[in-house]
Amino acid sequence: MADDQMPRGSQCRELEMAIVGAGFAGLQMLHRALQSGRKAVLFEAGSGVGGTWYWNRYPGARVDLESLEYSLSFSKELEQDWEWSERYAGQAELERYLDHVTDRFGLRPHIRFDARIVAAHFDEQHHHWDLRTQSGEHIRAKYCVMATGLLSAPNRPDIAGRDDFNGVQVQTGLWPKQGVALEGRRVCVIGTGSSAVQCIPEIAKLASHLTVFQRTPVFAIPAHNRPMDPAEQASIKAEYARLRELEMQSLAGFISLKFMADPHPKNAAMKVSAEERKAEYDRRWAAGGLSFYNAFTDLLMSKEANDSLADYVRDRIRERVKDPVIAEKLVPKDYAILTKRLCADTGYYETYNRDNVTLVDLRETAIVRIEADGIRTADGRLHACDVLVWATGFDAMTGALDRIDIRGRDNRSIRDHWAGGLRTFAGLMCAGFPNMIFMNGPGSPSAFFAPIQLAEYQADWIERAVDALAARGLDCIEPTDEAEEEWVAHADAVAAHTLLPSTRSWYMGDNIPGKPRRILIYLGGFPAYRDACENGAANGYQKFRLGRAPASAGA
Ligand code: NAP
Helix, strand or coil: CCHHHCCCCCCEEEEEEEEECCCHHHHHHHHHHHHCCCCEEEECCCCCCCCHHHHCCCCCCECCCCCCCCCCCCCHHHHHHCCCCECCCEHHHHHHHHHHHHHHCCCHHHEECCCCEEEEEEECCCCEEEEEECCCCEEEEEEEEECCCCCCCECCCCCCCHHHCCCEEEEHHHCCCCCCCCCCCEEEEECCCHHHHHHHHHHHHHCCEEEEEECCCCCEEECCCCECCHHHHHHHHCCHHHHHHHHHHCCCCCCCHHHCCCCCCCCCHHHCCHHHHHHHHHHHHHHCCCHHHHCCCCCCCCHHHHHHHHHHHHHHHHHHCCCHHHHHHHCCCCCCCCCCCCEEECCHHHHCCCCCEEEEECCCCCEEEEECCEEEECCCCEEECCEEEECCCECCCCHHHHCCEEECHHHCEHHHHCCCCCCCECCCECCCCCCEEECCCCCCCHHHCCHHHHHHHHHHHHHHHHHHHHHCCCCEEEECHHHHHHHHHHHHHHHHCCCHHHCCCHHHCCCCCCCCCCCCCCCCCHHHHHHHHHHHHHHHHCCEEEECCHHHHCC
8 A cells, every 4th residue: 555545643553463343352352362472452442342332321221132141251260250240231231341351361451442443454565454543543464353343333314404403412322421411301212223122211211201203113022131140140150161052053142041951942833833832932921031033943934933923022012002002003013023133121112101201103204304402203293302312223234344444455445345235255354355354244143143152253263364374474365256255145045045134124234225235144053154164264275365475475
């Protein structure tokens, strides 16, 4: 890259590995790289570690999987030592946990905070990446690991009049650290996805009035959060190795602790009687949380099976909402359950029984514009508002990457590479972007698996790849075009066997105007994914082109 394309700070840092993002994935990568003795630095846009759990501080933010599952597994001592206080940890506890991990493994001195990477350009002569931070610092790294998050680029819909609003506007995924005063205020929330389902009940308790603007209703299942039972925690810790193994074999990446004795679905929903089906759904409803993914083998494949679960949950929603007219607005009717992320809720539907909460169905009356004092809808009403909460989701999977000016060979941008639809090899790398490796990247199982455990496997894969290159005196790796094409075709074919493409969702890129429609996650499960990654690395990295920098070739 020419010097004039990449303004430099006072000095250029030379690294073997630059890691971007201090969430679960980036921290694991940093730990592995330092253990291997690499000169590695992690660059983080925020002022602290946490990633998702740093930025999403909205009221009610908590993980939707049980904490004993949603936790790091690379250190058996950490697994045993950390005591979770609730069944599902809240944002503050998760942030504390990652702070603890950062200090426990000596990672903090190797992290640069407030260092948002805004550009990454590949130098074809020297085979390194030139990175630039927002403040102009220049970093040169042989390998660049992007652990930038799967749901970390907030989506700000372009609704007319946004800038005319006189009150406070906040986005759930960028909730201010100092908090937002909600007590006694008139609050409007736009969106009813997982973030909204968590914050709406909490905001309703504080606001003088809450108005929720819903475009598409969601399916939510009671989480049944509760303080952690010490005996339960101890018994799971005694069996952690088995639990982790079961997670890795499961399609969803988690099994739900209540079902440890019976972790994987055995039956097809339509192969059992209606009574057995109902009993299975009742069992999972009583357990709380997202275990429905594991209820039957065919829920994501057969519309009939899927309808049986969707109808079950629809009836539960109707039971929870007193006003039948409002209940019907909250019941999803036009897409298959599980094809949008299932939500885990705490009092979500009951919130609509409160006197200080109004639901606006945008399919009946759309938002016309945002005005100084509130939101105007097509029926002419102005919904008065002091605080406007955008719970409008993320440019998922690709957004955190293509918002960075990433340029590979021939100065080609990642945006151009994906302009016709997502293309990667196994969500790990792209042809033409050598030595840049994604963790939980688009095209990997990520959001449809356990992102923490997936990152652990990927950190290991990356370490092995870098070592293998060094052992052969090479310094450059990228997937072949054929490997990329093969993976995309395989991922598309797997998705075509499921109901996911039938729904408009962020899994398919539908929530971002202009984003090409293609499945953004691999749905074949972790064992098949791991096989593909291992097969790619077999026979001297048969799915990759390996090389040595031209500038060092004669040396
Ligand atoms: P989301 O699921 O994409 O929901 C965004 C919401 O905003 C949807 O209801 C969407 O409606 C609405 N919306 C978007 N643009 C709009 C517009 N222009 N006008 C009106 N409504 C609009 O985003 P999210 O709730 O932040 O969740 C994203 C993902 O993050 C989840 O699926 C989950 O994987 C993860 N997450 C997890 C947790 C957890 O672990 N507990 C919590 C939060 C998020 P449409 O559906 O009609 O587009």
